[in-house]
Amino acid sequence: MSEHEVEIRVLSSLREIAAADWDACACPEASEGARPMDPFTTHRFLSALEDSGSVGPGTGWQPQYLTAFIGDQLIAVAPMYAKSHSQGEYIFDHNWAHAYERAGGRYYPKLQIAVPHTPATGRRLLVRPGFEDAGTAALLQGAMQLAQRNRISSLHMTFCTEAEAQRGEALGLMLRKTQQFHWRNDGYTDFDGFLASLSSRKRKNIRKERAEAQAFGGSIEVFTGDDLKPEHWDAFWRFYQDTGARKWGTPYLTRRFFYLAQERLRDDMALVLAGRDGRWVAGALNFIGAETLYGRYWGCVEHHPCLHFELCYYQAIDIAIARGLKRVEAGAQGEHKLARGYLPTPTWSLHWVGDPGFADAIGAYLNAEREHVEEEISVLTDFGPFKKIRIEEQE
Incomplete structure (x- = not known):
């Protein structure tokens, strides 16, 4: 050679x-x-x-x-x-x-x-x-x-x-x-700045959805890096299993993947969890790139109106703005994302x-x-x- x-x-x-x-x-x-x-x-x-x-x-x-x-x-x-x-x-x-x-x-x-x-x-x-x-x-x-x-x-x-x-x-x-549907950061300094770019009807609808989600009776927290703990993955594994079983029959990722994620990937991830009455009831997992936040998995063990939109879409926008990221990729499919600021x-x-x-x-x-x-x-x-x-x- x-x-x-x-x-x-x-x-x-x-x-x-x-x-x-x-x-x-x-x-x-x-x-x-x-x-x-x-x-x-x-x-x-x-x-x-x-x-x-x-x-x-x-x-x-x-x-x-x-x-x-x-x-x-x-x-x-x-x-x-x-x-x-x-x-x-x-x-x-x-x-x-x-x-x-x-x-x-x-x-x-x-x-x-x-x-x-x-x-x-x-x-x-x-x-x-x-x-x-x-x-x-x-x-x-x-x-x-x-x-x-x-x-x-x-x-x-x-x-x-x-x-x-x-x-x-x-x-x-x-x-x-x-x-796919992606959200683009047009130099927004906060979520209200993003809302100001929307039509009046869409702006009111998003505010209503966020208020309804926040009223689910608990709190929403974001964990990344060393703040991520094994107990967070125990909760998220339950959510992931539920979503995987409904969508694919068998979840693609094994439980061990999340153990290794805690060990190797915790600085690459932002996990949004909703807790109520002393336990986590829903969560959304994002991965962090240099310019993009990637929404990957969502799941829950309790249904609450608009909580999916809040954890998957609106919290992701909040994270992206706070980190100065250019976009959020919200994963495959979903024309319902359009009304929430995610464009084709x-x-x-x-x-x-x-x-x-x-x-x-x-x-x-x-x-x-x-x-x-x-x-x-x-x-x-x-x-x-x-x-x-x-x-x-x-x-």
């Missing part, structure tokens, strides 16, 4: 690579103690998934971490998994799988470059500074070659950045455009399919879907809660 030739290696466990080496590619901005742009591709987050059994044998997420080397120097990494199902991805391809298998093909296993169970936009091709072009191309081309050589039906990269999506499309992958925002993924005929069919579908998504974003934005600015023509 020449000194400039890139070698791709696949690792079955993050134990095979030092945290500092992985993070030099995943979050070089944190090398001087700064916060990562997002915590989800850090060694500590991905290894917590692996060490807790939330990915690995029996989960349908088998680690196949991509690494790229020039000589002995690691220049790029990507969180890749062999998938035996399409759960925990939030970019849905179930119909693709059914169609392919009805035609006699074998859709699973497939390869997925993603953060498991995490519909949050971020870099998926993690490249050491100075090697951007070589590292990005090596990871994408290496992943496609692995799929081809092993006769794997497809390769998917979900919730990537728009820049990665454009780069992948230029290399021949198919681009998919979807949407494009999300991106890339797809490679080995069978040419099937690839053509999916490509046509993605083109039509993209037009629909663009129209939906435009329409929903017009129905947003913000004041309409009217520009009158000067005579």
Whole structure:
């Protein structure tokens, strides 16, 4: 191998690579103690998934971490998994799988470059500074070659950045455009400043919802860093189990993940808990990035009107404003978020399919879907809660 030739290696466990080496590619901005742009591709987050059994044998997420080397120097990494199902991805391809298998093909296993169970936009091709072009191309081309050589039906990269999506499309992958609802901080100094930007009716509605939620008969507290204690996770585990059982049948994360989160990730998280009569009754878990607060999980053991909106959406806005963050990503789906100040925002993924005929069919579908998504974003934005600015023509 020449000194400039890139070698791709696949690792079955993050134990095979030092945290500092992985993070030099995943979050070089944190090398001087700064916060990562997002915590989800850090060694500590991905290894917590692996060490807790939330990915690995029996989960349908088998680690196949991509690494790229020039000589002995690691220049790029990507969180890749062999998938035996399409759960925990939030970019849905179930119909693709059914169609392919009805035609006699074998859709699973497939390869997925993603953060498991995490519909949050971020870099998926993690490249050491100075090697951007070589590292990005090596990871994408290496992943496609692995799929081809092993006769794997497809390769998917979900919730990537728009820049990665454009780069992948230029290399021949198919681009998919979807949407989520995000709140954007327009320089607000407090929640009232945000409310002032809304139409009168929406402003009154949010105030009413917050008052109704706050009247549930208890208190709401936010915990992060060393203020997070094991007993908080005992409570939140009950909430998470309830939500997971109703949504997915089986929760994606194991109880051990939350033990490891307390140990490794407590500075990356803000846990909002509502307590009443001496016990916690509801909670919402957020992850903290350098510019974004990521709303991830919610659950409760008591129902109280508007408490979900308060803990998941309004408390998240409060946290973001207090920390000077630019946005809140509120997770997958949910047009009800629109009335609460969260606007439709494009999300991106890339797809490679080995069978040419099937690839053509999916490509046509993605083109039509993209037009629909663009129209939906435009329409929903017009129905947003913000004041309409009217520009009158000067005579």
